[in-house]
Amino acid sequence: SELSGVVEYRNVTFAYPGAESPVLSNISFTARPGQTIAIIGSTGAGKTSLLSLLPRLYDAAEGEVLLDGVPVNNLDHAEITKRVALVPQRPYLFSGTIEHNLRFGKTDATDQELWEALRVAQGESFVREKSKALESRISQGGTNVSGGQRQRLCIARALVTKPRVYLFDDSFSALDVATDARLRAALKDTTADATVIIVAQRVSTITEADQILVLDNGRIVDRGTHEELLETSPTYQEIVES
Ligand code: DCP
Numbered sequence: 001s002e003l004s005g006v007v008e009y010r011n012v013t014f015a016y017p018g019a020e021s022p023v024l025s026n027i028s029f030t031a032r033p034g035q036t037i038a039i040i041g042s043t044g045a046g047k048t049s050l051l052s053l054l055p056r057l058y059d060a061a062e063g064e065v066l067l068d069g070v071p072v073n074n075l076d077h078a079e080i081t082k083r084v085a086l087v088p089q090r091p092y093l094f095s096g097t098i099e100h101n102l103r104f105g106k107t108d109a110t111d112q113e114l115w116e117a118l119r120v121a122q123g124e125s126f127v128r129e130k131s132k133a134l135e136s137r138i139s140q141g142g143t144n145v146s147g148g149q150r151q152r153l154c155i156a157r158a159l160v161t162k163p164r165v166y167l168f169d170d171s172f173s174a175l176d177v178a179t180d181a182r183l184r185a186a187l188k189d190t191t192a193d194a195t196v197i198i199v200a201q202r203v204s205t206i207t208e209a210d211q212i213l214v215l216d217n218g219r220i221v222d223r224g225t226h227e228e229l230l231e232t233s234p235t236y237q238e239i240v241e242s
Pocket residue numbers: 016019023041042043044045046047048049050089
């Protein structure tokens with residue numbers, strides 16, 4: 001059956017193991033296929049923590065995170081990663097070739113699929129420029145690629161798995177504004193039927209989102225489109241002006 005990729009957080013409250021107070025309180029939202037939901041908020045607001053609950057890096061103690069109507073706590077890692085790709089805030093590369101790094105989540109991907117993912121992620125030209133292209137080696141810790149190249153390789157890795165749900169955690173911050181814009185334009189086509197949840201620092205990255213959640217101190221304090229929030233949300237206005 002076709003997996004649709006509906007994400008729902010229902011009254012989710014979450015504290016890190018051993019912590020006294022929750023980092024997320026009463027989080028509720030729904031993200032549907034074809035939608036882009038953006039999460040914005042100051043450092044430490046809980047954006048990464050919020051994303052981490054869907055692929056079960058942590059489990060919420062209260063409330064429910066649902067994937068296509070099923071609580072993720074009832075799904076195993078393989079079932080979730082088939083549908084959900086997280087591009088982490090600190091993207092990691094393995095020592096090995098670019099090809100190994102891109103195939104990580106889907107070992108049977110064709111070379112054509114790898115190049116298509118690189119094209120969308122704006123990584124095609126720098127990989128082509130390397131003398132060994134896909135067979136070029138990434139050194140331990142990925143120190144022989146720049147921060148922006150690393151981000152683009154990790155975005156390409158997520159694209160290769162063709163997930164139903166994309167989680168981008170501040171994935172465009174190391175890119176210059178022009179590359180960011182090109183990448184998002186290409187992503188828009190490729191992810192048109194998918195569910196996209198995107199954490200961003202730059203407001204320009206998310207002005208077109210269907211809904212923006214403004215996170216402050218672990219709570220969603222405001223939500224709406226960019227235009228709506230400009231009028232209604234002092235917290236959002238502060239972020240825009242910062
Ligand atoms: N925290 C914690 N233990 C962890 C990770 C985070 O106690 N393993 C705390 C630190 C913050 C709060 O949780 O007080 C929220 O952290 P997040 O990483 O979720 O915050 P953001 O992603 O919003 O911050 P940034 O914009 O800096 O990435």
